[in-house]
Amino acid sequence: xxxxxxxKAVRASRDKVGLFATRTYxxxxxxxxxxxxxxxxxxxxxxxxxxxxxxxxxQTKKNYNLIKEKYLEFLNDKIIxxxxxxxxxxxxxxxxxxxxxxxxxxxxxxEYLDGTIKKHEKTISKREKLFSKYLSSTGFNADPxxxxxxxxxxxxxxxxxxxxxxxxxxxxxxxxxxxxLWVISSKEEIQNISKKFESIKSLYIADGHHRSASSAxxxxxxxxxxxxxxxxxxxxxxxxxxxxxxxxxxNINEIDLINKLDEVFVVKKVRKIExxxxxxxEILLITKSNSYSLTPKKGTYNDDLLSILPTSILxxxxxxxxxxxxxxxxxxNYISGKTSNNEIFRIINESKNSLAFILKPTxxxxxxxxxxxxxxxxxxxxxxxxKLRSGITMFELDKNEP
Numbered sequence: 133x134x135x136x137x138x139x140k141a142v143r144a145s146r147d148k149v150g151l152f153a154t155r156t157y158x159x160x161x162x163x164x165x166x167x168x169x170x171x172x173x174x175x176x177x178x179x180x181x182x183x184x185x186x187x188x189x190x191q192t193k194k195n196y197n198l199i200k201e202k203y204l205e206f207l208n209d210k211i212i213x214x215x216x217x218x219x220x221x222x223x224x225x226x227x228x229x230x231x232x233x234x235x236x237x238x239x240x241x242x243e244y245l246d247g248t249i250k251k252h253e254k255t256i257s258k259r260e261k262l263f264s265k266y267l268s269s270t271g272f273n274a275d276p277x278x279x280x281x282x283x284x285x286x287x288x289x290x291x292x293x294x295x296x297x298x299x300x301x302x303x304x305x306x307x308x309x310x311x312x313l314w315v316i317s318s319k320e321e322i323q324n325i326s327k328k329f330e331s332i333k334s335l336y337i338a339d340g341h342h343r344s345a346s347s348a349x350x351x352x353x354x355x356x357x358x359x360x361x362x363x364x365x366x367x368x369x370x371x372x373x374x375x376x377x378x379x380x381x382x383n384i385n386e387i388d389l390i391n392k393l394d395e396v397f398v399v400k401k402v403r404k405i406e407x408x409x410x411x412x413x414e415i416l417l418i419t420k421s422n423s424y425s426l427t428p429k430k431g432t433y434n435d436d437l438l439s440i441l442p443t444s445i446l447x448x449x450x451x452x453x454x455x456x457x458x459x460x461x462x463x464x465n466y467i468s469g470k471t472s473n474n475e476i477f478r479i480i481n482e483s484k485n486s487l488a489f490i491l492k493p494t495x496x497x498x499x500x501x502x503x504x505x506x507x508x509x510x511x512x513x514x515x516x517x518x519k520l521r522s523g524i525t526m527f528e529l530d531k532n533e534p
Contacts, residue, residue: 134248134281136329137238137358138218138322141525142272148174148211150303153311153523156275174211176274176523179203196269203272214528219317220325221525222294223362225518226310232518233291234364235325236276236525239335241351241359244344249279249335250503254511255345256460263346267529273347273360274526277340278516280366281332288365290325301524311521329363336503338369338516350529360527362520366496370517372469373491375476376446379463380485382455386419389454393417396449397426405473407492413442415450416490420480437502442491443513450489459510466512469493 144152151174154160160168160177168175169184178184182195182202206212221236243249267273281287294314301313316322337344340361347359384392393399397415400408402423407414409427417424432449433439439448451457457464467476469491480486494514502509 134329134332134335135240135243136220136235136326136363138220138317138326139238139358139360139527140215140218141221141236142207142212142214142528143525144174144212144523145210146301149301149313149524150305152176152211153305153521155307156519156522159519179206194266196266199266200270203270212526215315215317217317218322219315220322222291222314222316223520223524224295224310224312225520226312227308227518232364232368233295234278234362234368235287235291236360236362237325238358238527239277239279239361239363241348241357243335244348244359245351247506248333249337249344250500251337251341251344252499252503252507252509253337253341253513254508255341256511259342260345260349263342264349267346267350271530272526272528273343274523275340275343275360276520276525276527277343277347277359277361278338278518278520279335279340279361279363280338280369281329281335281363283365283367284328284332287325287328290321290328294321305521311524313524334504335363336366336500338364339519360525364518366500368518369496371493371496371499372515372517373442373493374512374515375467375469375471375491376451376489377465377467377476377479377483377486378451378455378457378461378489379483380455380487381457381463383485384454386422390424392454393424393426393450396432397428400425400427405476405490412492412495413440413445414492415442415446418476418480418488418490437498437505438507438509441494441498441509441513443494443510446489446491447510459512468515470515 151172154176157180168177169181179199179202182198223236224231224233294316297314299312300315301311304310351357390399402408402425405416405423408425411427413428415426417426428445433445438444447459476488480488
């Protein structure tokens, strides 16, 4: 049974939400971030960088107490305010005529711990502790975890009915993504939504493994039993790979590298950066001058759920044995599978002695099977869309127990 509760969101006013909501903080370059902080006094980024107004510098080490003070300042200035009624929020993003629509509500930390909310990706303990400290110190979260569920016609009908009303928010951002938000606050509709999710056996984390794990840490040490999530039909998800650009720290030349790879892969030089087989663990190697298709030879990997995946093949057959790198190596730059080939070439050519490995995305049914078997992929194995806007709704931990 999946528990989904309404909550009282802290939100920007209708006239300022387009200025307030942002992409995730880490997605901005320092140059763009500085420009936004200098020119937009209403952006959520001001809360995350509370000292910028004084010294015009982006803080790499965050002072959580100052973040909380800045958050309270935004509340006092009525740039943001807390809803008076507990509600669900239907959020829709539209990118290139593709709609992603889900329900934002409060999900149970205990259900994460007992496995009702299933994970598929390994988390890094240091990041969990850091974000737990952030949540505990600031008392709010602006980024919902993206959870997914098996298609449900009754939930789909509830969403489509709500969307017939005027949206509370309707704005488009400079990345050409349109955003709409509907507020569901009637008791009857809330009960109906909660009841429909009670019939769903499992929820799956699509994006936000560290946020979920950090919230679960608080659940064991503090009275914060819920975390904010957006729940979306699994049919709407887009799954991409995370490609890798690595530094050739061992200075192996291309001929010697290909000879080593030839021991465990069928290696073929290709003219275009494109996969040439139906084998799901085929990997592409991109150097400054050539491109190669790498198909693992039988007997060079175990035939189990995890070992056959391209992330495992790359790690176990290339990165560890040849380059002496693990998945957390600082010499690996993780690149979204949406990144163009031209951009990957640019990164390689501008980086000294670098190589790129292009992976096929993991099928979401395989991801579910991994989750159902209580297995986890290495970090940065999947890049899943939609990517939600920060600050559309905010969740106050101590004051928002549903």
